[in-house]
Amino acid sequence: MTTPSFPRTWVGGLSLPRLIIGTNWFRGYSHTSRAKDEFIREYQTPQRIAAVLEVYLAAGVDAVMGGDLGGGMSEAISRVEQAAGRRMIRIFTPHFNLRPGGPPDQEPERVFDRCKAMGADICMPHQVVTDALVDRRDRVIRDLDRYTAMIRERGMIPGLSTHMAETIPYADAQQADVETYIQIYNAWGFLMQVETDWVMRIIAQARKPVMVIKPLASGKLLPAVGLAFVWNTIRDCDMVVLGAMTPAEAHEGIEISLDLLARRAVAVALQSTRSKGSLMAGTGPA
Numbered sequence: 001m002t003t004p005s006f007p008r009t010w011v012g013g014l015s016l017p018r019l020i021i022g023t024n025w026f027r028g029y030s031h032t033s034r035a036k037d038e039f040i041r042e043y044q045t046p047q048r049i050a051a052v053l054e055v056y057l058a059a060g061v062d063a064v065m066g067g068d069l070g071g072g073m074s075e076a077i078s079r080v081e082q083a084a085g086r087r088m089i090r091i092f093t094p095h096f097n098l099r100p101g102g103p104p105d106q107e108p109e110r111v112f113d114r115c116k117a118m119g120a121d122i123c124m125p126h127q128v129v130t131d132a133l134v135d136r137r138d139r140v141i142r143d144l145d146r147y148t149a150m151i152r153e154r155g156m157i158p159g160l161s162t163h164m165a166e167t168i169p170y171a172d173a174q175q176a177d178v179e180t181y182i183q184i185y186n187a188w189g190f191l192m193q194v195e196t197d198w199v200m201r202i203i204a205q206a207r208k209p210v211m212v213i214k215p216l217a218s219g220k221l222l223p224a225v226g227l228a229f230v231w232n233t234i235r236d237c238d239m240v241v242l243g244a245m246t247p248a249e250a251h252e253g254i255e256i257s258l259d260l261l262a263r264r265a266v267a268v269a270l271q272s273t274r275s276k277g278s279l280m281a282g283t284g285p286a
Contacts, residue, residue, distance in 0.1 A: 005060030006254070007261060009237045011209055012157040012179030014121060016063050016089060019257055020211060021056050022243030023066035024218070026073060031191070031218035040245065048246075049076035054083070055250040059258075063089035065182075065211070065241055067126060070118055091211075092120040093161045093182065095128050098143075108150060116154040123151045124159035124182055131164045141170050148177040159211075165194045165202055172207045182211045182241070187229035190217035200233050209237040216242070223256050224266045231260040 006017045024030070026049050028041035049072065053064070057080055066073060069090055077088055096111040097103065104110070115123050125147060133142045141160075151158040160171060161182035168181050183203060189196050191214060203210045212234060216226035230240050240257070244250035252268065259266045272280070 006258070008060075009209055009239060011122065011159075014089070014157060016239060017061045018239045018261075019056075019059075019061045019254065020091065020239050020241045021053065021061060021064040022213065022241045023064065023069070023073065025243040025245045025249075026052075026076075027066065031214075043245070044072070046072045046075040046079065049073065050079040051247050052244055052250050053077065053080045053088070055244075055247045056254070057084055057086070057088065059254045061254065062086065063091060065091040065093065067093045067095070069120075074118065089121050090119050091122040091124065091159075092118070092156075093124050093126040095126040098129065098132060108147060112150050112154050112156070116156060120156050122159055122180065123154075123156040124161045124180070127161050127163045127182075130160050130162045130167060134162075134164055134166055134170060136166060139166070139170055140174055141167065141176065144171070144174075144176050144178075152177065159208075163191060163193060165192075165198055168202050168206050168210070178208060180209050180211060181206060182213055184214050185210075185212035185230060185234075186214050186217045186221060186226055188217035188220055188226075190214060190220060203234055203238065209239065210234070211239045211241050213241045215240050223253055224268050227253070227256050228260055228266070231257060 006019050008015050008017050025040060026044050028037040030036040030040060053076060064077065069077065069092065081087055092115045094111045094115055096108045097106045112123065133144060135142050148158040158178050159180040159182065160167060160178050162168065163184050168183060171178060183199065184191050185199050185203060187196065192199055212230055215230040216223060242253045244253055256266050256268055
């Protein structure tokens with residue numbers, strides 16, 4: 001059976017799949033433990049990353065997001081692009097100096113130059129930058145126009161990545177020159193600064209499409225549970241960022257998402273353990 005091409009949306013005139021490839025499970029950011037982080041970094045190679053990307057790309061999921069898509073990530077992306085004969089969309093979430101006197105190679109101009117050189121289509125300053133600029137007293141995001149202008153000058157689409165609930169409404173109110181937002185959103189409330197229903201409303205009222213991250217609370221939610229929540233509470237223009245460690249995990253996330261978007265029962269393979277033996281007779285096809 002051929003997997004249908006994933007539904008798409010638009011961001012700043014660029015067509016994007018509504019499912020975007022996350023990279024924490026490539027880079028070793030497990031939000032679980034140092035040991036888990038080290039395992040991921042030791043396990044992932046450009047070859048293994050490429051095998052995961054191939055599954056996503058075959059389903060029409062051709063956009064990948066990360067703070068730095070260089071090094072082994074760049075090698076893996078290039079490998080997949082060459083094999084498929086098509087280009088992947090790159091979404092960068094860089095950080096940079098906010099005050100003079102920082103590392104010269106982290107000056108905003110130099111960071112944006114690197115993003116452009118590595119093929120970034122969308123550039124979204126990372127949460128550590130964005131949230132440091134949020135002024136709750138005056139309800140604005142300071143210096144934002146300076147950075148979005150630099151991004152535009154380099155031919156990239158500007159956006160903002162945030163963990164704060166205030167960022168999206170503040171940016172909308174000041175008519176910031178951004179085309180999309182990244183916001184943490186999951187049923188667990190993991191790493192979210194306010195209740196989930198508050199973030200649900202903020203996303204629903206955002207003037208631009210929103211990319212929701214950590215939909216599975218970094219592995220703390222079952223895929224069918226976490227994905228059912230986000231897909232059923234975001235808009236048709238919004239996107240879900242979902243990472244995977246293996247090709248099987250990528251395939252599972254894609255299939256569950258397509259079932260949910262089509263309002264079909266999720267056909268997920270259940271986990272078998274001895275303690276569920278008494279249930280097995282009643283879980284097969286009728």
